[in-house]
Amino acid sequence: MLTTEQIIETMSGQGLRITDQRKSLAQLFAETEGYLSPKDVYEYMCKKYSGLSFDTVYRNLRVMHELGVLEQIMFEDGAKFRAHCSEDHHHHHMICLSCQKTVPVKFCPMANTDVPDQFMVVQHKFEMFGYCKGCQESGAAAQGAAPAGQGGR
Template sequence: MHTMEEIVGRMSSRGLRVTDQRKTLAKLFADTPGYLSPKDVYEYMGKTYSGLSFDTVYRNLRVMEELGVLEQVVFEDGVKFKLHCREEHHHHHLICLQCGHTYPITFCPMEQTAVPQDFRVVKHKFEVFGYCKSCEQEEAAANEA
């Protein structure tokens, strides 16, 4: 799901009212390859829709996450959202802290986790943060200069 039309179609098929603001939000994420904070989205949307509240933006981000359009990841500097990847099966990610590029982890670490018998897992998330080869090389070059 990478085009604005696909995102709008998902919203519509799930009974969500497709407003101009939601179309703009869909286009923003369709055109952005990395992660966006709610503040980034609010500032972008505020340029077109004066009077738009931060609560409205955040509520729409949460709705789009619940629809499976967006993924939410908690970084050290807060929550960020990005377009849900096209992988249909359950998986997790390696995430570059510099450029935001993600790589799928092809197995689920929960399968190797010893869960106590008196605990019932209902959901989980697993992300690994680091630097991709390109960003690592840029960092090394900058340190040599």
């Protein structure tokens, strides 16, 4: 995952003003292993910055995602974010539904996808959801089920 400094440097390099709130966001994501919902981020930020609106937090999450410092994944309960991983090549992820451990997948299935001639792909996402070995052994996998709509991707 990107470090706090890498996140701040990327945002600054793209012309984004680096406020104390954005520094706090960068630190939060650099130090968090799993995924955070906008609500999680809002609750964390409100402890430090009174009067902060949810819209401001969400707008910053969107900007940070567009700049490539945050990854966004759609879970059954909505979008969640985490610091972009430090892999410098195109890849995808396997994500544990219990602990949210994320493992990079080196293979991209896009090359094997039969895209019709009349369609031009400009972006794609491919994530696999399941349970890591630790969660399988601890029984956490037996307590959860695959999220609706995620099984066939």
